[in-house]
Amino acid sequence: xxxxxxxxxxxxxxxxxQSYDSIMLxxxxxRATHGNLKDTHALVKAxxxxxxxxxxxxxxxxxxxxxxxxxxxxxxxxxxxxxGAEMRIxxxxxxxxxxxxxxxxxxxx
Numbered sequence: 166x167x168x169x170x171x172x173x174x175x176x177x178x179x180x181x182x183q184s185y186d187s188i189m190l191x192x193x194x195x196r197a198t199h200g201n202l203k204d205t206h207a208l209v210k211a212x213x214x215x216x217x218x219x220x221x222x223x224x225x226x227x228x229x230x231x232x233x234x235x236x237x238x239x240x241x242x243x244x245x246x247x248x249g250a251e252m253r254i255x256x257x258x259x260x261x262x263x264x265x266x267x268x269x270x271x272x273x274x
Contacts, residue, residue: 166220175244176251186219186232193217227263229270235260 169177177185190212197211198204215224225233236259244251 175247176253178252179239182220186221186224189217189219190215190224227267229264229267229272231264231267233261233263236262 166177169181193214193216194208194211195202197214197216198207201207213226215226217224219234221234227233235257238255238258239252240255241250242253243249
């Protein structure tokens with residue numbers, strides 16, 4: 166995030182963090198399979214491992230394939246960013262939060 170702030174002059178959005186996580190997940194799977202994209206079973210297995218560090222901490226999945234992640238209380242503030250506003254973290258609201266419906270989901274690994 167420090168590199169992003171230095172280059173663009175504002176803090177990236179949480180949507181940006183999710184996009185970054187997505188590409189890092191794909192990258193970790195491609196690296197784990199040594200670029201063998203034809204072996205889809207190996208790619209899926211590697212993606213399930215999620216062997217990368219998110220900018221929000223170590224990336225892990227719950228049994229229903231939703232991320233286990235921290236959530237933050239945010240406040241919109243004026244900034245020099247492209248929209249003139251950014252979200253400032255006030256405090257961590259949930260740590261390693263598992264979605265409320267995971268126990269009801271029939272989808273398992």
